[in-house]
Amino acid sequence: MNRKKIIQGVGISMLFLLVSACGVPKLTQKEVNKEIPASYNSSRDTLNSATINWKEFFTDPHLNRLIDTALANNQELNIILQELQITKNEVQAKKGEYLPFVGLRGGAGFEKSGRYTRNGAVEESLNIKDEKTMPDPLPDYMLSAYATWEIDIWHKLRNSKKAAVMNYLSSVEGKNFMTTNLIAELANSYYELLALDNQLDIVQRNVAIQTNALRIVRLQKEATRVTSLAVRKFEAEVFHTRSLQYEIQQEITEKENRINFLVGHFPQHVERSNKNFDTLIPKKIHTGLPAQLLENRPDIKQAELELSAAKLNIKVAKARFYPSLGISAGIGFQAFDPSYLLKTPESLLYSLAGDLTAPLINRNAIKAAYSSANAKQIQAVYNYERSILKAYIEVANQLAKIDNLEKSYNLKAQEVEALTKSINIANDLFKSARADYMEVLLTQRDALESKFELVETKKNQLNALVDMYQALGGGWN
Structure with missing residues (x-):
């Protein structure tokens, strides 16, 4: 199933490429x-x-x-x-x-979700015992490195x-x-x-x-x-x-x-x-x-x-x-309590994504x-x-x-x-x-x-x- 999705993704990308390439004006x-x-x-x-x-x-x-x-x-x-x-x-x-752009990111904040929102409902369902209730408002601490790179195709x-x-x-x-x-x-x-x-x-x-x-x-x-x-x-x-x-x-x-x-x-x-x-x-x-x-x-x-x-x-x-191909990646730590920030693998986060973009209309x-x-x-x-x-x-x-x-x-x-x-x-x-x-x-x-x-x-x-x-x-x- 995953292989089929990959093939479909590649096919869509190739179609994207053909549509973009066909519209280049001919100039002398x-x-x-x-x-x-x-x-x-x-x-x-x-x-x-x-x-x-x-x-x-x-x-x-x-x-x-x-x-x-x-x-x-x-x-x-x-x-x-x-x-x-x-x-x-x-x-x-x-x-x-x-060349790739690499940087560091750090942040701290808190969030108060409404009870009748998606996040609020999830938090309410997790509050089974009083001693394990979700912090309200919910703090958020993060320390990470990130990189972006446009592949010069x-x-x-x-x-x-x-x-x-x-x-x-x-x-x-x-x-x-x-x-x-x-x-x-x-x-x-x-x-x-x-x-x-x-x-x-x-x-x-x-x-x-x-x-x-x-x-x-x-x-x-x-x-x-x-x-x-x-x-x-x-x-x-x-x-x-x-x-x-x-x-x-x-x-x-x-x-x-x-x-x-x-x-x-x-x-x-x-x-x-x-x-x-x-x-x-x-x-x-x-x-x-x-x-x-x-x-x-x-x-x-x-x-x-x-x-x-x-x-x-x-x-x-x-x-x-x-089309232009961009790759973005990140790795770091994120937790609602500073004492948990560097505990792995529970606080570890990472991401890798690729973007293929091309002008189509206008x-x-x-x-x-x-x-x-x-x-x-x-x-x-x-x-x-x-x-x-x-x-x-x-x-x-x-x-x-x-x-x-x-x-x-x-x-x-x-x-x-x-x-x-x-x-x-x-x-x-x-x-x-x-x-x-x-x-x-x-x-x-x-x-x-x-x-x-x-x-x-x-x-x-x-x-x-x-x-x-x-x-x-x-x-x-």
Whole structure:
């Protein structure tokens, strides 16, 4: 008879399983496309500057000290490190879900049953002799251990834990991507600060040149060789150039404070190199092969891990359609008198039970979760493909920019040299009355603007170098 009941129970359970499994919706998943061009141009150089440590890539000791400080003190990076710890804790929590839960339970209380209830009638029937009457109210003391365990038949809990691990590793890559961006922004800000210093020096030298020219014009005015209009024009030019100093000084203050913010300092002077900015030569950078971006770029690796987590979440969501098997057990002591609590076997209690549960009707919430998990997987595929495309385009843009800026800088250097010589020519012609004062003023202004543009181009060259290092995925390792 017992065997027949067991067979019936198994049959009912199998029917339960079939009914649950038949209702899983069929959803189409999207496969990722990892195709990427074989090279950026005709070059197939396998050397990749992204593998160089930032301490070797950047040679300025002042910049390296700033980066070291930023990696320790930057608030945004430290916030991400705490988020990393949170995701690590989630992994630990998920790991514990597919292990048995064991606990201790103890309790004490009493119960007064009504006479005309089932328990009250039983107690009344047992009160045969006065000396053996049931206590009223009836005390109850218990001390026991219990355990519950969900058998992970469909790997729902294990896949959930694996997805948590993928999310944790994705967070690690997110931290690496943040590190790369922080180093790049700090390096760019440092080079911009050097450029501003250089522009301020150019302005100050031009103020001295224009002040000397103003002195000459005033002497010529006294000799009635020029009118007061020429004097006023030269004075206005000096005032204009001197006003540029304060604009640049304000930009220097803001740039220094931006650097201080990145390194976690309150406003203070930023130590920097004193050597001439125009002598800085951008390094030769090696782009390697586009396929190396998949390993070097933290944002691509982050997107790949997010995709893996999304695939596992689909399996977790799908497993919710199937029955879950839980086992519960307990063992302990229970008695109405504390003096009997540890007497065995009279006070001994134990239990063992298995539960098989499965959703049958109104599974809309489970279907919606499954559909959402599938949509997030498709979303993760597009995000991964977008990350690859974005990385390739960033490298291609910087590669073209470095080449074009090098050509532009060479031409602008020639322009500065020509305009610098033209200042002396214009001054000589003005002294001999063969050129008017406007030609001198325009020549000086053109020379000043060309020197500013040359410094700007040099800054752009250095920024392009940093941006290429960032685009290749360098800086985080």
